[in-house]
Amino acid sequence: MASRTELVYRDRVSVDDAFTYFKRLVRDAENRVKFSRALQRARRGLGVHMYVTDIDSLIFQYLSYRNVRGFRFTAFELKNVNPRKAIVDGMLKVNGKQYQAHYWLSKMAGIDFYYLVKANENFYIWNVSRIYPEFREHGVGDAKDLYAFIPLEDVIKVEEWELPGTLRLLLWGDKL
Incomplete structure (x- = not known):
């Protein structure tokens, strides 16, 4: 499986490894959305104001x-x-x-x-x-x-x- 490290340090990465890497990125984005939505639901009715951000x-x-x-x-x-x-x-x-x-x-x-x-x-x-x-x-x-x-x-x-x-x-x- 291709990791970001492999994509950075290896001269050549197979198409399968590249697609595996990109699928992980999509899953990561999906998890971020789920996390943000869960936080929004968790704060309902509490009067808590927040902003979710990530660090790249x-x-x-x-x-x-x-x-x-x-x-x-x-x-x-x-x-x-x-x-x-x-x-x-x-x-x-x-x-x-x-x-x-x-x-x-x-x-x-x-x-x-x-x-x-x-x-x-x-x-x-x-x-x-x-x-x-x-x-x-x-x-x-x-x-x-x-x-x-x-x-x-x-x-x-x-x-x-x-x-x-x-x-x-x-x-x-x-x-x-």
Whole structure:
């Protein structure tokens, strides 16, 4: 069976292994919906307001560098967006409630939390603990919601081929 690790590290993966991996992703999405619905039912009548979000990737790193030992966490939210809809008046638009949850998690836990937003061939990257955006309602009908608007001048814009070097710099700076 193909795992995400196999897809990352193996040069070739069989079609069967790839389909097995994608079936797992679908089941994972189904479980997330079931979990969210169960939480909604559990809170009925309690007057509890909540917002469910996930973290796309969480890095747990053992540190052992220059006699410094310990560990650190870094979280990532990965997004694919249509730039015609997500870039509004020189600002990048993302879900506001989710952004607020990620911002407060980064502050309360004392961890770096990066957004990596892919729009066409470019990635827009920023650390939520360092950028507090403008929040406002946007959209019409079902698409009307609270959004966070991040000025493009405050984010790092890189092409896909530059992403590994940029991540290396953000995560480890000049240590490597």
